Amino acid sequence: MGTRFPRSYYKCSYNKVEKCMATKQVKRRDENPRVFEITYKGIHTCNNNVARTVGTTITIFAGKA
Numbered sequence: 001m002g003t004r005f006p007r008s009y010y011k012c013s014y015n016k017v018e019k020c021m022a023t024k025q026v027k028r029r030d031e032n033p034r035v036f037e038i039t040y041k042g043i044h045t046c047n048n049n050v051a052r053t054v055g056t057t058i059t060i061f062a063g064k065a
């Protein structure tokens with residue numbers, strides 16, 4: 001068994017401008033592609049985002065299940 005959907009990593013929008021090292025990982029759930037799990041990694045050093053706790057995972061439902 002493998003993961004059907006690749007994980008995506010996103011850097012903070014202000015990575016270049018303010019050298020913010022925070023990233024987030026987005027992955028779909030294999031059993032329900034409409035569900036995205038977003039895990040925040042790192043701490044925002046920029047002043048443009050609300051601080052997130054490291055390792056926080058939020059779940060987003062895209063569309064109707």
Ligand SMILES: [Zn+2]
Pocket residue numbers: 012013014015020021022044045046048049
């Ligand atoms: Zn940031």
